[in-house]
Amino acid sequence: MVDINQEDILRLLAQRLASFANPELEITPDTNLITQLAIDSIKLLNLIMELEDHFDISIPLNALTDVVTVRDLANLVYKLKLDSK
Amino acid sequence: MSLLEKLDAAASARIAQLPSGLGAFGIPIEEIYSPTEARIGTKRILLLGTNNYLGLSFSPECRKAAHEAIDQEGTGTTGSRMANGNYSGHRALEMEFADFYQCRSCIVFTTGYQANLGTISGLIGPGDVALIDGDSHASIYDGCVLSGADIIRFRHNDVIDLEKRLRRLGERSKNTLIIVEGIYSMLGDQAPLADIVRLKKAYNSTLLLDEAHSLGVLGETGQGLAEKYGLIGEVDFITGTFSKSLCGIGGYCVSNHPQLDQLRYVSHPYIFTASPSPATIAATRAALKLLKNGRELRERLWENARQLYSHLQALGYQVSPEPGPIVATILDSPQQALALWKGLLENGIYVNLILPPAAPEGKSLVRCSVNAAHTTKQIEYVCEVFSRLYSSIIQ
Incomplete structure (x- = not known):
């Protein structure tokens, strides 16, 4: 059994990403990490380390090549968490 | 967005950080007078932003060796080591590096960048793991990307964080290459090597140490951080560059593992590039001799480093975590860093400006690099200018 779901991950991501974003920007699952949030590479890499620690998983940087939106990142975390069980 | 529009966007982001007309990146140096002085525009300036740690760039021995090599072997090899560019000088330098480190073998690469690219991408591949320090140089990141291995970062110099990530990898830790640097180029701090070696043994991983900035600087004979801690035999692969303390261009990897030589057949950055020119190899061989016997140069370098570091710290600047040849001042904003960099240049001192996300x-950093050729008087002048600028820029 997996004790998390994608909605939980999305909620957590929205909270964490809010600290990087313009306060007027509403963060949705379809928000583009680069073009809308303007998150730079260092911030993104540091966020990945936080997610690794929070979910106790390894997130290889090369797995991020297909990540564009908040939902993509949540799906990746969910898949890696499932795989780690 | 088209391919060219993407480049325009990257350029405008960079330009936005700098006032018009001031090009802090790639500033042209018109003439070089010595390891410590040059001309920028019409101004004679003090060089405090090079990686010429032992001050050997004008050494008579290296210049003579380079001249003779050009006369005897020509200007270039025109081919790769694997094809038509494998000269006796390349093999001799490899043997001299292996002997210097008391290691079984050495491979010489055409640049330091390629030494990391070629070694890393040859050692690991898809299914393996690269576990790298978060502050790693771009050559390490690029080597990992080229390898196709999974890339995991650990927090900079944090061995607890490293162990957490090793534990998380489980059985995969046996197929993991841990990569750290002797001295990190941005802040000038050193890796906690003894703890890292302990972890790599406990988890049956492999360790690569990049001594690019520590070669010539650390250790009794200048081998680097591994020599400083007596751990040469515990590190699986050591890479480095000729372009800093050795004042040439090129790179190397040394190891006691017999498999090192197999890299010559699988490493594209080694196979598909022209070999270093005869002059480069000859000058590097001469520089390596000077480096090995360069105890006095190292002492002078460290005297200069400690003098600048302690003075900047006493003035109230936030500086690197520990003293060393790279003395970085850490500023609150890009604007403050730019003002300090500009103020130093106006007073005839050239340093490096480093802005986010670099x-x-x-x-934001203003990074100074001292060398063994700087005189006490030159360092005192630098300290005096930093002192004057503190009140106008920092306070």
Whole structure:
């Protein structure tokens, strides 16, 4: 059994990403990490380390090549968490 | 967005950080007078932003060796080591590096960048793991990307964080290459090597240490951080560059593992590039001799480093975590860093400006690099200018 779901991950991501974003920007699952949030590479890499620690998983940087939106990142975390069980 | 529009966007982001007309990146140096002085525009300036740690760039021995090599072997090899560019000088330098480190073998690469690219991408591949320090140089990141291995970062110099990530990898830790640097180029701090070696043994991983900035600088004979801690035999692969303390261009990897030589057949950055020119190899061989016997140069370098570091710290500047040849001042904003960099240049001192995202943790840095050829008087002048600028820029 997996004790998390994608909605939980999305909620957590929205909270964490809010600290990087313009306060007027509403963060949705379809928000583009680069073009809308303007998150730079260092911030993104540091966020990945936080997610690794929070979910106790390894997130290889090369797995991020297909990540564009908040939902993509949540799906990746969910898949890696499932795989780690 | 088209291919060219993407480049325009990258350029405008960079330009936006700098006032018009001031090009802090790639500033042209018109003439070089010595390891410590040059001309920028019409101004004679003090060089405090090079990686010429032992001050050997004008050494008579290296210049003579380079001249003779050009006369005897020509200007270039025109081919790769694997094809038509494998000269006796390349093999001799490899043997001299292996002997210097008391290691079984050495491979010489055409640049330091390629030494990391070629070694890393040859050692690991898809299914393996690269576990790298978060502040790693771009050559390490690029080597990992080229390898196709999974890339995991650990927090800079944090062995607890490294162990957490090793534990998380489980059985995969046996197929993991841990990569660290002797001295990190941005802040000038050193890796906690003894703890890292302990972890790599406990988890049956492999360790690569990049001594690019520590070669010539650390250790009794200048081998680097591994020599400083007596751990040469515990590190699986050591890479480095000729372009800093050795004042040439090129790179190397040394190891006691017999498999090192197999890299010559699988490493594209080694196979598909022209070999270093005869002059480069000859000058590097001469420089390596000077480096090995360069105890006095190292002492002078460290005297200069400690003098500048302690003075800047006493003035109230936030500086690197520990003294060393790279003395970084950490500023609150890019604007403050730019003002300090500009103020130093106006007073005839050339240093490096590093703005986010290039600097760690989104910081802005003005990075100084001292060398063994700087005189006490030159360092005193630098300290005096930093002192004057503190009141106008920092306070």
